[in-house]
Amino acid sequence: MLNEIDLSRVDLNLMVLFEAVMRERHVGRAAERLHLTPSAVSHGIGRLRRLLNDPLFLKTPKGVTPTARASQLASPITELLARTRSVLSSATPFDPASTTRRFTIGAPDGSSAVLLLPLLDTLKTTAPGIEISVRQLMPVAGEVSPEKAWRTAWSELDAREMDLAIVPTDSTPLRFSRHLLYDEDFVLVVRAGNPLARKPSLKRYLEARHLVVSITGEPHGFVDAVLASEGHSRRVACTVPNFMFALAVVAESDLVCAVPRRFAHTHGARFGLKVIEPPLPLGGFHMNLVLPEIAMMDGGVAWLVELLLTQHKS
Numbered sequence: 001m002l003n004e005i006d007l008s009r010v011d012l013n014l015m016v017l018f019e020a021v022m023r024e025r026h027v028g029r030a031a032e033r034l035h036l037t038p039s040a041v042s043h044g045i046g047r048l049r050r051l052l053n054d055p056l057f058l059k060t061p062k063g064v065t066p067t068a069r070a071s072q073l074a075s076p077i078t079e080l081l082a083r084t085r086s087v088l089s090s091a092t093p094f095d096p097a098s099t100t101r102r103f104t105i106g107a108p109d110g111s112s113a114v115l116l117l118p119l120l121d122t123l124k125t126t127a128p129g130i131e132i133s134v135r136q137l138m139p140v141a142g143e144v145s146p147e148k149a150w151r152t153a154w155s156e157l158d159a160r161e162m163d164l165a166i167v168p169t170d171s172t173p174l175r176f177s178r179h180l181l182y183d184e185d186f187v188l189v190v191r192a193g194n195p196l197a198r199k200p201s202l203k204r205y206l207e208a209r210h211l212v213v214s215i216t217g218e219p220h221g222f223v224d225a226v227l228a229s230e231g232h233s234r235r236v237a238c239t240v241p242n243f244m245f246a247l248a249v250v251a252e253s254d255l256v257c258a259v260p261r262r263f264a265h266t267h268g269a270r271f272g273l274k275v276i277e278p279p280l281p282l283g284g285f286h287m288n289l290v291l292p293e294i295a296m297m298d299g300g301v302a303w304l305v306e307l308l309l310t311q312h313k314s
Contacts, residue, residue, distance in 0.1 A: 012084065015077050017044040018056070022074050023104070023161050026063035033102065074159040082294045094299030096127035101300055106135040106153055107166035109242045110260040111287055113267060115166065118311050135162050136242075141216045146171035157292055163301050164291040177293050179305065182312045185284035186258045189247065189273045194254055202279035209237035211255040213246050223258050226282055247271045258282055
């Protein structure tokens with residue numbers, strides 16, 4: 001804890017600097033974000049280190065990594081800055097037309113590839129100074145609990161490494177605000193000449209060679225669980241780490257792949273793919289927009305949330 005003497009020496013800008021370095025994990029990029037020189041950022045970190053009696057950030061070949069103490073401080077400093085920004089924004093309301101803020105959105109690639117293009121199109125005319133960063137989110141491999149499976153997203157939201165997350169689960173910690181973005185289910189994509197496209201059937205589907213999107217390379221996915229519950233199985237011939245890669249591979253092969261419906265209809269045509277209904281229901285889920293409750297006090301974040309919800313009403 002800071003005592004009264006320490007508090008009198010604290011510059012709020014040091015908290016902003018801490019937040020930027022925590023988010024970027026790189027002194028140079030943090031300097032660019034804050035329109036400062038790298039030496040100025042390093043000097044500020046030095047002041048914080050002396051003030052808090054901790055190294056805070058350790059150098060790595062790719063930038064810096066936070067110490068345990070820095071990770072502990074991330075959430076309360078984020079809350080402090082959010083409340084401060086809220087007080088200031090009440091005097092100067094957020095103006096999308098003039099702001100030059102950068103917002104970071106975390107999402108699996110099957111949803112980020114759906115929401116990004118309409119978002120950029122809207123920003124081009126209504127908020128041309130806004131910049132968007134997208135972080136790919138993936139569930140923790142092998143984790144059964146939905147809330148724990150997305151724990152990486154929760155920790156990144158707490159640390160303000162991203163402003164909001166789009167996740168396919170209703171199981172979110174109570175400290176977060178959750179908003180339904182849209183409902184989603186799965187369809188199949190195949191190249192135009194694939195026999196399955198001409199005469200889709202359960203038999204042809206089970207006999208086909210399948211492609212699975214798997215960040216770990218594990219060939220057993222949710223479709224296999226659905227098939228097993230009906231007494232069926234399939235052959236997984238290939239795995240790839242993301243859905244866009246999957247479309248490219250399917251376009252040049254006889255493989256069949258299950259992908260999110262909105263993603264298929266947004267990007268399938270450019271690869272010349274046919275979208276067909278699966279021969280048995282593969283299940284559906286909610287895509288939810290999630291962010292810390294405190295973040296909604298930020299006028300800019302609240303504006304972005306409302307924009308996304310308006311664009312993607314179920």
